[in-house]
Amino acid sequence: MNNKNLRIPKRVKLSDQIVESVKSWVALNQMQPGDRLPNERELMEQFECSRGTVREALKSLEVQGLISVRTGPNGGAILERVPYETASELLRNFLHFDQPSGPEIYALRTLVEPEIAALATEQLTAEDLDTLEALVKRCDVAPDTFEERIEQRIAELEFHVLLAQRCDNPILAFIGRFVNDMIRDLVIFKKAALPEQREFSCANCAYHKQLLEAFRARDAVSARALMYEHMKSAEQFNRELDGQLNQHFLGVTS
Numbered sequence: 001m002n003n004k005n006l007r008i009p010k011r012v013k014l015s016d017q018i019v020e021s022v023k024s025w026v027a028l029n030q031m032q033p034g035d036r037l038p039n040e041r042e043l044m045e046q047f048e049c050s051r052g053t054v055r056e057a058l059k060s061l062e063v064q065g066l067i068s069v070r071t072g073p074n075g076g077a078i079l080e081r082v083p084y085e086t087a088s089e090l091l092r093n094f095l096h097f098d099q100p101s102g103p104e105i106y107a108l109r110t111l112v113e114p115e116i117a118a119l120a121t122e123q124l125t126a127e128d129l130d131t132l133e134a135l136v137k138r139c140d141v142a143p144d145t146f147e148e149r150i151e152q153r154i155a156e157l158e159f160h161v162l163l164a165q166r167c168d169n170p171i172l173a174f175i176g177r178f179v180n181d182m183i184r185d186l187v188i189f190k191k192a193a194l195p196e197q198r199e200f201s202c203a204n205c206a207y208h209k210q211l212l213e214a215f216r217a218r219d220a221v222s223a224r225a226l227m228y229e230h231m232k233s234a235e236q237f238n239r240e241l242d243g244q245l246n247q248h249f250l251g252v253t254s
Contacts, residue, residue, distance in 0.1 A: 014047070014049055014053050015053050015054075015056040015057040015060065016057075016060070017047075018043065018047050018049070018053070018054065018057035019057050019060050019061055021047070022037065022057070022061065023066070026079065031079055032079065033079050033080055033081040034078065034079065035078070035079045036076050036077065036078055036079070037058075037067065037076065037077040037078075037079065039076055039077075040054050040055070040058075043057075058077055061077070062077075064082070065080060065082040065083065065086050065087075066079065066080060066082065067079055067080055068080050084174070084177065087174070088177065088178050088181050091178060092178075092181060092182065092185060095182070100182065102183075102238040102239075102241065103235060103238050103239045105179060105182050105183055106231065106234055106235035106238050107235060108175075108179055109179050109183075109231050109234070109235075110228065110231040110232060110235055112172055112175050112176055112179065113160065113163075113176065113179075113227050113228075113230075113231050114224045114225070114227040114228040114231065115169075115172060115224065116160075116163050116164055116167045116169075116172050116173070116176045116227075117163055117211065117220075117223040117224055117226070117227035118220040118221070118223055118224035118227075119167045119168055119169055119172065119220075120163040120164075120166040120167045120215075120223075121214070121215055121218055121219065121220040121223045122218060122220065123166040123167070123168060124163075124166055124215050128162060128166060129212070129215060129216055131162060132159055132162060132208075132212050132215065133212060135155045135156075135158055135159045135162075135208070136159070136205060136208045136209055136212060138151070138152065138155045139152045139155050139156055139201065139204065139205045139208070140205055142198060152201065153184075154184065156201075156204050156205075156208070157180045157183060157184055159208055160176065160180050161176075161177055161180050163176070164176030164177045164180070165177070199237075200234075200237040200241070203233055203234075203237065204230070204234065207226060207227075207229070207230035207233070208230075210226050211223060211226050211227060211230070214226055
């Protein structure tokens with residue numbers, strides 16, 4: 001064997017090995033939030049390590065949001081579902097300094113939103129449809145104030161967030177909600193400096209009305225096609241808004 005091709009593996013701390021072993025054990029045993037991990041002594045015996053090492057591993061799992069550690073007679077490490085808000089915030093922090101543009105975000109939306117709409121069609125309840133209709137109505141009148149403009153942009157996003165929440169593909173559902181968080185953080189407030197783009201708002205509202213009809217008819221094919229058109233239209237509007245925004249800031253600084 002050629003020694004030049006050998007790579008010495010990076011040494012992994014025992015506590016980190018325990019973390020990964022616990023994750024694998026949870027997955028293999030299909031454990032669920034609320035289930036308990038073995039107690040400290042059982043983990044010490046299983047991994048032949050000190051109490052301090054076990055506690056370091058448990059602390060790591062707790063920081064990651066995968067467990068909560070409770071004290072008392074009925075205490076111990078309890079499995080937890082990582083909240084969506086925590087996962088989204090961490091991922092948005094990761095992308096914060098990359099500053100994705102509006103068009104880049106909308107290009108991703110064009111890929112995922114049509115399928116989300118199709119998958120959500122059969123899952124929407126009567127209450128969901130009423131909520132979607134209320135969101136559409138909230139955006140169907142011209143805003144009088146800056147605050148109303150922001151409220152309408154948020155309502156437009158809430159329409160899409162609800163669809164993602166009803167999508168039964170967990171990966172698509174997460175991506176859909178995450179992308180809408182990105183739009184809220186990096187697009188809406190950045191572009192609030194521009195005058196109201198009523199044409200853009202009216203186009204969004206019109207598409208939402210048509211989508212609502214498709215959802216009420218349980219027509220997933222139409223929902224997918226309408227959402228694709230909606231996203232392509234929004235992507236084009238966003239490219240135009242980006243150009244206006246650049247001109248706006250150039251004018252301010254010149």
